[in-house]
Amino acid sequence: MEKQSLKICILGLGRVGKQLAKVFHRLRIPVPAAFNRSPIVEKIPGLPSTNIYQDINQIPHDSDIYLISVTDDAVNELASALPDRIKRQKIVAHTSGIHTLDVFSEDILFPGVFYPLNTFSDSQEVVWDSTPFYISGAEQVAEKLRYLAGQVSNKVFTISDEQKKILHLSAVLVNNFPTHLFHLADRLLTQNELEFDHLLPLIQTMVKNLEQKRPEHIQTGPAIREDNQTIRQHMELLSDKPELQQIYVLLSKSINRKLEI
Numbered sequence: 478m479e480k481q482s483l484k485i486c487i488l489g490l491g492r493v494g495k496q497l498a499k500v501f502h503r504l505r506i507p508v509p510a511a512f513n514r515s516p517i518v519e520k521i522p523g524l525p526s527t528n529i530y531q532d533i534n535q536i537p538h539d540s541d542i543y544l545i546s547v548t549d550d551a552v553n554e555l556a557s558a559l560p561d562r563i564k565r566q567k568i569v570a571h572t573s574g575i576h577t578l579d580v581f582s583e584d585i586l587f588p589g590v591f592y593p594l595n596t597f598s599d600s601q602e603v604v605w606d607s608t609p610f611y612i613s614g615a616e617q618v619a620e621k622l623r624y625l626a627g628q629v630s631n632k633v634f635t636i637s638d639e640q641k642k643i644l645h646l647s648a649v650l651v652n653n654f655p656t657h658l659f660h661l662a663d664r665l666l667t668q669n670e671l672e673f674d675h676l677l678p679l680i681q682t683m684v685k686n687l688e689q690k691r692p693e694h695i696q697t698g699p700a701i702r703e704d705n706q707t708i709r710q711h712m713e714l715l716s717d718k719p720e721l722q723q724i725y726v727l728l729s730k731s732i733n734r735k736l737e738i
Contacts, residue, residue, distance in 0.1 A: 574645035589614035
């Protein structure tokens with residue numbers, strides 16, 4: 478696709494929207510307008526010259542792509558509230574992981590999906606070059622979305638709706654659930670006057686190993702070894718924490734179904 482200048486309007490300035498605004502600004506991709514339902518009190522680095530609107534009916538109609546970057550439950554509501562001219566004439570795409578094109582009503586004539594697969598926070602910079610983007614839409618729409626994603630990342634993919642849902646589910650399994658386990662471990666350590674930093678070398682080595690091998694080939698621990706004595710000791714240590722003990726049992730049995738705990 479030949480080089481072109483696309484103007485972007487970001488609808489929703491949460492974690493994903495802010496990070497997209499920052500990278501678009503760095504790459505000199507115009508973001509003349511943005512929408513956010515609540516007032517923005519802090520200065521957003523990626524939107525130094527962007528007009529931010531709180532009334533969806535006041536947003537300008539001259540952007541090429543309108544990116545909806547809100548919570549999953551709010552995508553359809555926001556899309557449905559867009560002015561008719563935008564619905565009929567402009568590309569309207571969402572950044573949701575779980576939703577497909579079906580989330581849009583039929584009056585949006587050029588729907589698309591623009592899904593960056595990464596974890597986003599206000600305090601951490603995103604490594605965009607290696608962040609994969611997943612694109613959906615009719616060819617005319619997908620071509621422009623792929624072009625936009627290609628300016629940001631070296632990894633741009635087109636996948637089916639079912640594959641996208643499975644990808645999002647898998648992302649929850651490998652990111653959100655381990656983060657919660659880290660939280661549980663941190664709380665357990667803190668209660669015993671220990672720091673979570675003690676576990677960082679272990680976590681870093683695990684991630685490094687995953688770059689070389691499939692997950693099943695790096696699994697270690699008492700469950701895979703059927704080390705019942707260690708498991709019994711762990712269960713005793715968790716005797717006053719029934720919820721955490723239940724998680725320990727569930728995951729141990731998932732690792733090794735032969736265990737009798």
